[in-house]
Amino acid sequence: AQSVTQLGSHVSVSEGALVLLRCNYSSSVPPYLFWYVQYPNQGLQLLLKYTSAATLVKGINGFEAEFKKSETSFHLTKPSAHMSDAAEYFCAVSEITGRRALTFGSGTRLQVQP
Amino acid sequence: ETGVTQSPTHLIKTRGQQVTLRCSSQSGHNTVSWYQQALGQGPQFIFQYYREEENGRGNFPPRFSGLQFPNYSSELNVNALELDDSALYLCASSLGQFGSAKTSEQYFGPGTRLTVT
Numbered sequence: 001a002q003s004v005t006q007l008g009s010h011v012s013v014s015e016g017a018l019v020l021l022r023c024n025y026s027s028s029v030p031p032y033l034f035w036y037v038q039y040p041n042q043g044l045q046l047l048l049k050y051t052s053a054a055t056l057v058k059g060i061n062g063f064e065a066e067f068k069k070s071e072t073s074f075h076l077t078k079p080s081a082h083m084s085d086a087a088e089y090f091c092a093v094s095e096i097t098g099r100r101a102l103t104f105g106s107g108t109r110l111q112v113q114p
Numbered sequence: 115e116t117g118v119t120q121s122p123t124h125l126i127k128t129r130g131q132q133v134t135l136r137c138s139s140q141s142g143h144n145t146v147s148w149y150q151q152a153l154g155q156g157p158q159f160i161f162q163y164y165r166e167e168e169n170g171r172g173n174f175p176p177r178f179s180g181l182q183f184p185n186y187s188s189e190l191n192v193n194a195l196e197l198d199d200s201a202l203y204l205c206a207s208s209l210g211q212f213g214s215a216k217t218s219e220q221y222f223g224p225g226t227r228l229t230v231t
Contacts, residue, residue, distance in 0.1 A: 004156075032218045043118075043204055044157070044222040051218070090156050094218035100208075101147065101172065102220060104156030 006105035023091030032094040118223035137205030
C-alpha cells in the first residue's frame with residue numbers, strides 16, 4: 001500500500017524567508033505526486049503535480065517541488081514566503097493503476113511571521 | 115469554466131440519522147471521488163464513481179454509499195450516523211477514462227462540514 005509522510009506538522013517562517021515543506025512517499029514504483037493547499041474553512045487547491053515528466057515541477061503562487069526517486073521525496077519549496085502563504089499543505093500520492101485514488105499525508109500547517 | 119460545487123455547506127445531524135451530500139463536478143469532468151477529512155487530518159478516500167458505477171472504495175463501511183448521475187453529478191449517502199462521522203466531506207472531480215493517468219489529477223470542491231451530535 002502507498003503512504004505519505006509529511007515531516008513537521010507545523011512550520012513557521014518569517015516573511016521573505018525560504019519555505020521548505022517535506023514529503024516522503026512509499027511506493028513500489030514511482031507514483032504520481034501532488035501538493036495541495038487548504039485555506040481555513042475551504043477545500044483543497046492543487047498547487048502542483050509530478051506525473052513522470054520533468055523532476056522539477058513548478059506550480060502556482062511561486063511554489064515548486066523536486067521529485068527525487070533515490071530519496072523517495074517530493075519536498076515543496078518557495079524562495080520567499082508571503083503572508084498569504086499561511087495555510088495547511090498536503091502532499092498526496094496517486095495509485096498508478098485503476099481508480100487512481102489519492103492517499104494524503106497528515107498535513108503541514110505553515111505560519112508566516114511578519 | 116465552472117469548478118466543483120458542493121451542497122450544503124454545513125449540516126448538523128443527530129446520531130442514527132441519515133444524510134445526503136451533493137456534488138457537481140467541474141465542467142467536462144466525468145469522474146467523481148469522495149473523501150472524508152476529520153479534524154486535523156488529511157483527507158481519506160471513500161469511493162470513486164465513473165460512468166455511474168462505483169470503481170471501488172477505501173476503508174469505509176457499507177453505510178457509506180453513493181450515486182453518480184448522467185450529468186456526472188454525485189451524491190454521498192451516510193446511514194446510521196455515528197459521532198465519528200463528524201468531518202469535512204470533500205468531493206473531487208477529474209477527467210479521463212477509468213485507470214488513465216488523468217484521473218489522478220483531481221480538483222476539489224469547498225466541502226460539506228457535517229456535525230453529528
